[in-house]
Amino acid sequence: MIRLSTKGRYGARLMLNLAHHYKNGNEAVILKSVSDEEEISIRYLEQIVIPLKINRLVKSIRGAGGGYTLARHPSKIKLSEILHALEGSCCLVECVEDSDFCSRMGICATYEVWKKASDLLKDYFGNITLQDLIEISNRKNTKIKAKSKSKNN
């Protein structure tokens, strides 16, 4: 499949969840709370958060009262950075980033196509920040609220 791995998808949701809690002085959020809200196994979240920390997208605070926070303002974190941290790259096929991966690069017509498709995605994800996701999320939520309100009337 052309598929974004669960790491990339769950990681994006983890980051968006932290972004939602970013206001109010950016208090630390524990993974248990993310796990409950996003319905993702806490054990799996623990693994996902490691590369995010290594790539300085989140900060960790250990011990009681600790948790995780975004390392920067949501508007300063691009989706492409998150995916890059979690997927190792943002490209569709390995041969696009690692020229040693396949010796046929020079003659392979499909290489050109995968390359351009990867660039399309990279551009797209490079222009979306967590702030954008928050706004999309808010729009969706207010729509839902409006709907359920009109139902009751």
Add this chain to the structure above:
Amino acid sequence: MIRLSTKGRYGARLMLNLAHHYKNGNEAVILKSVSDEEEISIRYLEQIVIPLKINRLVKSIRGAGGGYTLARHPSKIKLSEILHALEGSCCLVECVEDSDFCSRMGICATYEVWKKASDLLKDYFGNITLQDLIEISNRKNTKIKAKSKSKNN
């Protein structure tokens, strides 16, 4: 990873190989020859060719003198059709095609983003035919020939 599976990649190369042999009355090509030329395990090609046949992108001719041929002219076969046959879908994440996949669709901001990214890819692959790949391939080859020629002079 955001990754095209080997099925998709190998399948595209298999189809491109058949397309290269399409001229001359579209003679049948045996998988052994594809395997040798593309350096892909023949056993694996056997598995990959089945969905291509089911989706009527190739025709099979059994027995001695048999092999596989394209079902239509290369200009009439889109890359998106090949990927769809092999990947089941052309989308980045399952929730985009299968609304039962995730109950959070209504509130999930990331859904919107994966959806648009999937559409980007779908559009891109929907506008590339095997004929286009042949032309890219020819351009690449003549360039290589020109280079090795100038090296000798």
Add this chain to the structure above:
DNA sequence: CTTATTTTAACATAAATATATAGAAATTAT
């Protein structure tokens, strides 16, 4: 200062899926 609690961090393991190989039966041309 000691102990208990909260939380991250690290390591190990299990389950599911994707990738790849192997053997042999079925079909067809000669």
Add this chain to the structure above:
DNA sequence: ATAATTTCTATATATTTATGTTAAAATAAG
């Protein structure tokens, strides 16, 4: 019949996805 080739089924290996267990660090309470 015989050789060439697809087709089917089984199996092996690697990678991804997910869970479980324990250790380490920081804080809070007494």
